[in-house]
Amino acid sequence: MENAAEVIDLTRRLPTREEIASAAEAATALANARAENGALEIRGDDGEPVRLAPALANIMIDLLGHVSRGDMVTLVPTGAMLTTQQAADILDVSRPYLSKLLKEGEIPFIPVGSHRRVMHADLMAYKERRDAARTAALDELARLGQDFDAS
Numbered sequence: 001m002e003n004a005a006e007v008i009d010l011t012r013r014l015p016t017r018e019e020i021a022s023a024a025e026a027a028t029a030l031a032n033a034r035a036e037n038g039a040l041e042i043r044g045d046d047g048e049p050v051r052l053a054p055a056l057a058n059i060m061i062d063l064l065g066h067v068s069r070g071d072m073v074t075l076v077p078t079g080a081m082l083t084t085q086q087a088a089d090i091l092d093v094s095r096p097y098l099s100k101l102l103k104e105g106e107i108p109f110i111p112v113g114s115h116r117r118v119m120h121a122d123l124m125a126y127k128e129r130r131d132a133a134r135t136a137a138l139d140e141l142a143r144l145g146q147d148f149d150a151s
Helices: 004-008 017-033 054-068 084-091 095-103 120-150
Strands: 040-043 049-052 081-083 110-112 115-119
Touching: 017 040, 017 054, 040 054, 049 054, 081 084, 081 120, 084 095, 084 115, 084 120, 095 115, 115 120
Parallel strands: none
Antiparallel strands: 040 049, 081 115, 110 115
16 A cells, blocks of 8 residues: 555555646646746635746646646756666666676766665766767668668
């Protein structure tokens, strides 16, 4: 049986139908309530307006958008140190495969006792390199396919 923390934690489970519908409704409401400059004004506890800068409004709407599509969501500060399992989950690879990448020096890590931690920024830099290499490989395959079809 799930404990109370797991029930409210969307980093460990998919959102329910009710949460998906609620997130979709809230994302739409927030998007419609934005000012022309992208800022969002909400009411504080005292009824006074609280202005969210456009960048913060974007984050809130993006977060709700992911939940409304049924995604699990985790907010990770860019300076965060991640466990190997968290890093593997972000890359959508197995933990043993991530460990191999760490051992090969593909991604820097910080030893913490008998464990390893990965800086979020280092993980994202690796992900960008990996994604760029994949895109280049697919472009080359497409070019080779066109060359083959032309001959």
